[in-house]
Amino acid sequence: MLRHFPGAALALSAWVLPVPGVAAAHTGPTFANPLFAGGDPWITQVSGVYYYSASQCGVAAICIRHSRSLSGLARAPWIGVWNPPDRGAPNARDIWAPELHHINGRWYIYYAADDGDNDHHRLYVLEAARPEGPYAEADTGLPHGHLAESSRHWGIDPDVFTAADGRLYLTWSCTDHHDSRFPQRICLARMRDPLHVTGATVALSTPRRPWETRGKPIQEGPVGYTRAGHTYITYSAGASWIPNDYAVGLLALTPGASPLDASAWHKSGPIFDHHGTVYGPGSVVFVPSPDGRQWWNVYHAIERLDCKPAYVCRDIRMQPMHFDDLGAPVLGVPYKAGMALPLPSGDLRQAHGS
Template identity: 80%
Template sequence: MTAALILTLPVVASTTKGPTFTNPLFAGGDPWVTQVGGVYYYSASNCGVADICIKHSRSLSGLAIAPWIGVWNHTSADAPNAHEIWAPELHHIDGRWYIYYAADDGDNDHHRLYVLEAERPEGPFREADTGYPHGRLAESSGHWAIDPDVFTDADGKLDLTWSCTNYADSRFPQRICLAQMRDPLHVAGATVALSTPTESWETRGKPIQEGPVGYTRNGRTYITYSASASWISDDYAVGLLTLVPGASPLKPSAWTKSGPIFDHHGTVYGPGSVVFVPSPDGRQWWNVYHAIERLDCNPAYRCRDIRMQPMHFDSRGAPSLGQPLEAGKAVSLPSGDVEAKSH
């Protein structure tokens, strides 16, 4: 789920050498950031100016003050994709722009996957011609589905991963599903359930795996995901699925689960929805995520905020995230990110 976003400018003076900033950057949840042509693009729903919005900046810290640009609104109130628009991801694939998102008709049991397309990141976006109404991204199960992400696996194929159930409605558990794509608008084959929440850190409140993000590094394929109940402040955590090198991503037994790789620490509660982006000069990697500072918010996802901190990958390409940093702690700006300026 995605909360409303509020802008702040967190760059501050500090005894730390060089320019710094403090977390949180701004209010919100389910961050998505991609860098194309030296520009960072951030996408979200419920931003106050449209159903789906973006902002962009040439610096990571500049995203905190960059203005929202509305890029899409639903066509009618009774459309199947008009309500509960969650976790939109902006992707640049083969020269075109796509936004993958989940939505329903006002009934959470009807959540399904959809895609928009445009020639420019600022839009205007339109419901893509997927062969299904309103740009629905059809996959073979037809089951409840949220949090779509597309990525290129180690075999160079385009994959779609998302949070799924084994039912037409939202009954638990929520799992991680995957299917391969024929192109950015069409699924090529059968849906496969890769993972089910079984560990204690995945079943806090409810058995949930959601918000998957796939990536490839050093010839290996990984999927990060968030686990446990999003509406309970101290439940959320981050897990990792790792594909055996050379194996098909469609083979569930070829994936191994580890975690939590990112969890509550100090007064930072419910960290999740991690996405990894390079610094402007490419010398560092940063983890952009959401977290909560208080335990008395109900539902907890309404109190999320967006944060970022340095991270690195180990020799195999797996993420090493450390612990979430406390709010208010001075952090050096990303390498090459010397000023918080919007694009």
């Protein structure tokens, strides 16, 4: 689930602490997490610019901020890009997890929304010619840019990605019901184009392992990607409203198999979990450094156990990561707040870009 809040600027410092995946002898400027307050981060990089999308940012229902440096996102102003048409619309309330995607020269924002009743959460998409908009409810053939899939069930956290077969897919958090009854699972469907789903919805995974059922049986926030010819989906598991329940899992597709074959996906995890005073890490998204020499994991976490509901205390963080030879993410453990980390490679040079 998504909750976003405006936040404070990134802290810079001048002392150094060795970090796995980053040169231990680094003597340049550093930063410290958290970057700013918020949850469920989403970042896409297009033509050297990082675009971060969010809801509930204080200036519009859906907003973006952009920068030529990863660290610069913490200082970039929010730009309001869309507000719902009216309070009675089915997509007017509880706007969660907006993801900004650039596909075939057009810009799309995929999100979940309802009419004020969580049982009515469904998937929607906006479209624009430019990242800053103006955005309109996309012409999906249904009112308000509703993104229909075959089950017509409850759904949140839509993500689109290209699998190793070169085709576009939609993945999201789903149930077996028209309402929000548990468990929440990971679903997948083929897309004919960025605005239309084709074929049947397939449930890929159900939360059954102990770390996926902390608080409630939930899998949400899926993000698909392809690397080294392999297709993966990361996801978050556990109850978002309990501080220490959230963790990250991974689904890996057997090479050569159809993404629509649920039996060809293999679960592992947690691949990222609580550590020390960092609780409930989740909603990971992987982005390259400005010069392309490194990969960074951007995620949310919580520093307190007394926050109820937990998601109102989330903040956004980033740290270096890498992929193994098969393209699977190696994330390590979340670093504690205040720990000095070298800026992403090439980030200092871009620090004043926007």
